[in-house]
Amino acid sequence: MGARTGKQYLAGLREQEREVWLGGERVRDVTTHPGLKNGARAIAALYDMQHDPKWRDQMTYVSPSSGERVGLSFLIPRTREDLETRRVMMLNWARTTCGMMGRSPDFMNVTYAAGPAPQISSRKASPNTATTCAAITNTSARTT
Amino acid sequence: MRRYYEYIRENDLTLTHSLINLQRSRTVSGVFNLQEGTALQVVRETDAGIIVRGARILATLGPLADEIGVYSPRMGRHTESHSPFALSFAIPCGTPGLKFLCRDSFDLGRSHFDHPLGSRFEEMDCAVFFDDVLVPWERVFLLGDVDRLNATATATHSSAHSAHQGATKNLAKCEFVLGTALLMTQTLGNAHLPHVEERIGELMLTTQLTRACMRAAEADAKLDEWGVMTPDPLMVESPRNLFMTAYPRMIEILQLLGSSSFMLTPSEADFNGPLKADIEQYLATDNTAARDRVKLFRLAWDLAGSAFGSRQVLYERFFASDPLTRARAIATIYPKQEMMDRVLDFLGRDDDSA
Numbered sequence: 001m002g003a004r005t006g007k008q009y010l011a012g013l014r015e016q017e018r019e020v021w022l023g024g025e026r027v028r029d030v031t032t033h034p035g036l037k038n039g040a041r042a043i044a045a046l047y048d049m050q051h052d053p054k055w056r057d058q059m060t061y062v063s064p065s066s067g068e069r070v071g072l073s074f075l076i077p078r079t080r081e082d083l084e085t086r087r088v089m090m091l092n093w094a095r096t097t098c099g100m101m102g103r104s105p106d107f108m109n110v111t112y113a114a115g116p117a118p119q120i121s122s123r124k125a126s127p128n129t130a131t132t133c134a135a136i137t138n139t140s141a142r143t144t
Numbered sequence: 145m146r147r148y149y150e151y152i153r154e155n156d157l158t159l160t161h162s163l164i165n166l167q168r169s170r171t172v173s174g175v176f177n178l179q180e181g182t183a184l185q186v187v188r189e190t191d192a193g194i195i196v197r198g199a200r201i202l203a204t205l206g207p208l209a210d211e212i213g214v215y216s217p218r219m220g221r222h223t224e225s226h227s228p229f230a231l232s233f234a235i236p237c238g239t240p241g242l243k244f245l246c247r248d249s250f251d252l253g254r255s256h257f258d259h260p261l262g263s264r265f266e267e268m269d270c271a272v273f274f275d276d277v278l279v280p281w282e283r284v285f286l287l288g289d290v291d292r293l294n295a296t297a298t299a300t301h302s303s304a305h306s307a308h309q310g311a312t313k314n315l316a317k318c319e320f321v322l323g324t325a326l327l328m329t330q331t332l333g334n335a336h337l338p339h340v341e342e343r344i345g346e347l348m349l350t351t352q353l354t355r356a357c358m359r360a361a362e363a364d365a366k367l368d369e370w371g372v373m374t375p376d377p378l379m380v381e382s383p384r385n386l387f388m389t390a391y392p393r394m395i396e397i398l399q400l401l402g403s404s405s406f407m408l409t410p411s412e413a414d415f416n417g418p419l420k421a422d423i424e425q426y427l428a429t430d431n432t433a434a435r436d437r438v439k440l441f442r443l444a445w446d447l448a449g450s451a452f453g454s455r456q457v458l459y460e461r462f463f464a465s466d467p468l469t470r471a472r473a474i475a476t477i478y479p480k481q482e483m484m485d486r487v488l489d490f491l492g493r494d495d496d497s498a
Contacts, residue, residue, distance in 0.1 A: 004156040012157075012210055016238035020207040020270075022246040030207045035249025039266040040208050043158060050156075066154055073309075074153040077373040083308070083362045090312040099317025100265040100456060102310075102463060103205040108159035108213060110309050112149045114302035114372065 002068030003060050005051055006044025013040060039101075046093050046104055059089050073106035076113050086110070145285045148234060152211070159234070160209035162200035162272050163216055184214070184274055185228040186287065193280040194287060196231065199273050204459075206244045206270035211236050215286075215296070222290045230293040232286035233279045241277040244270040250452040257412040260443045262452035269455075301368050304361075307380035310464070311358040314387050317460075318351035321394045324444050328401050331432045331440055343397045350390045357383040381474050384464045391460035398448040402441060406449055409442050 004012075010031045020027040022035055030036045049055040050071060060069040072089035075082060090106045097104060152159065165183035184198035203212060215232040216222070222230050235242070251266035252259055286293055297303050325347055329335040335344070357379050364376035399406075410423055415435060427434035447453045464470055 001155050009156075009158065013208065016210065016236055018207065018237040018244065019242060020244045020246065022207075022249065027207065027246075034253050035246070035251055035266065036207055036268060038251050038264055039205075039268060042265050042267075043205075043208055047156070063154060065150060068154070070153050071156055074149075077365075078367075078371065079373055080362055080365050083365055083373055083375060087308065087312055087358065087362065090309050091316060094313045094316030095319070097265050097316075098261065098320040099313050099315075100261055100320075101205075101267050102313055102459060103160065103267055104313075105156075105158045107306060107309050107313075108161060109152070110305040111161075111302045112145075112152060112159075112213070114300050114305040114374075 002063065002066065002070050003050040004047050006041075006046075006048040009044050009047045010040060042097060042101060043104065046096060049092065049096065055092060058092055061085075071105070071109065073109035074113050148283070148285070157210040158205070158208065159211050159213050160203045160206045160237070160270075161213040161215070162203045162206075163214075164201050165229070166199045166201060166271070183229050184231065186231065187276065190278070193278050194233075194284055196233075196274045196277050196279055199271060201271050203244060203270040203272045205267045206237065206272065207246060207268055209237055212242070212272065216293055222293055224290055227288045227290050230286065230288050230290045231284075232293065232296065233284045235277070235279055235283055239277055239279075241275040243273040243275060245273065246270050248451070250450070250455060255412050257439055258442060259446060259450070259452070260439075261446040262450060266452070301372070301374045301377075304375045304377050304380055307384050307464075308358070308361055308375040310387075311354060311361065311380055311383045314383055314391075315351070315354045315358055317391065318347070318354050318394070321398065321447060322347045322351050324440070324447060325398055325401055327440055328398070328405070328444055331429055331437050332401075332405065333430055340401065343401060347394055347397055350386075350394060353386065354383050354390075357386075377477050378474070381470075381477060385467075385470045385474055388461055388464060388467055388470065392457050395448050395453070395457050398444055402444050402448065405437075405441050406445050409438050409445060 001008075013031050014029060017028075018030075020030060020036075022033070027033045027036065031040045050059045050069075056069070059072055061072050061075055062068070063070040072086055075086050077083045077086060090110075093104050093106060151157075167182075182199060184196055184200050186194050187197045188195040200214060203209075206212065211234050213234040216230075237244070247269050249266055249268065250262045252262060254263055256263050286296065322344075325344060326335075329340055329344065334340050361375035361379035364379055365373050366376070368374045408427055410419075410427075414420075414423060415438075423438075424434045427437060429437055432440075445453070447456070
């Protein structure tokens with residue numbers, strides 16, 4: 001799929017009905033509920049920036065696995081320039097929300113992109129690497 | 145975990161997370177006061193996965209996310225007796241048995257003129273209840289292993305990356321508050337007053353310190369043992385500490401700068417009502433039309449006074465956990481010996497004969 005549009009994000013929220021309660025009532029559709037819909041629109045606008053010709057190159061990069069353009073906050077930084085590139089992307093999003101949405105998707109994306117787990121298959125493991133990998137990846141044999 | 149990372153990257157999913165167990169009592173300090181029936185724990189293992197039950201907070205963006213990640217905060221330290229609570233997993237927000245309980249919405253359904261931030265950026269905060277939720281094995285990243293859970297954040301350096309994202313968000317927030325303050329003083333014509341200049345200077349200082357730490361974290365970044373360029377831990381920890389007190393202070397400055405002008409903020413409807421002519425005459429300033437003044441000060445109120453703005457202050461006070469936890473975090477990584485050695489070298493200087 002690669003980088004989504006705002007429309008795709010909103011459709012995804014609608015397709016996956018979740019149990020949300022607000023003010024004593026079950027919210028049937030978070031994208032139309034008066035207390036939630038504008039926040040959803042704000043996130044959708046962030047997704048749309050990924051496809052806006054003005055922003056696209058600052059917001060996305062080419063996925064090493066699929067070759068599609070994906071969000072830059074998923075980038076695993078290898079150089080200081082990578083960190084700066086990723087920060088430009090994050091700052092573009094943060095300025096769009098005036099810094100008022102601390103949990104824009106980049107917050108969790110950088111968390112899951114961090115660490116050795118994504119690199120296990122792409123690096124030669126030294127004995128030391130193997131030990132630490134084992135220490136932080138799936139620990140139950142049943143999970144692998 | 146690697147597969148999951150690729151899955152969210154290729155599908156561009158939005159995640160929320162919940163790290164903290166609810167506390168039934170604060171008589172025992174810390175977040176690992178794990179009374180039975182409250183904290184999230186494994187109750188059963190099946191061929192399909194694990195069944196989890198309990199409650200977690202605080203899923204910001206929960207209703208608007210595709211998936212929820214569940215793990216533990218970096219500073220949390222489990223002990224062996226906590227193994228049923230030692231978990232890391234991620235599941236879709238629509239997973240059966242998963243319930244999100246929202247606080248009041250601070251989007252009051254008003255226009256962008258009346259409520260410029262709340263009508264746009266309500267991200268919501270939720271308590272999450274897990275009512276015997278099945279987590280499939282392929283989504284279980286860690287189960288029961290206390291030592292490994294405690295080591296995860298340190299080993300992955302994930303908090304250096306999320307704190308770098310936080311510093312970026314803080315910079316955008318500082319810039320926005322500063323820009324609002326500058327417009328307020330311009331509108332009121334008081335930018336030349338010494339106490340106003342001093343307060344604006346303080347906002348500029350916080351903004352530039354935040355920017356400096358963000359840039360220094362990049363400049364001093366190092367490759368970690370996995371070949372990942374990791375922002376300098378001290379330079380991202382510093383603004384995280386700073387912002388817990390600096391953001392509330394920035395908002396206090398907005399309140400001091402705005403004073404009674406916050407109360408001279410009729411709604412959009414008033415501009416179209418019978419008092420329109422009076423409002424436009426009396427609420428104008430020497431250099432700003434009434435409508436522009438009110439529009440600006442309604443924005444400032446949404447930062448400094450409304451429920452939306454108050455929640456932002458609370459968020460920044462506690463987003464990075466509590467001040468003591470952060471003080472300990474910075475002390476843990478600070479090169480303390482280097483500082484002491486410098487003083488000891490001075491005390492040992494033999495320069496009497498010079």
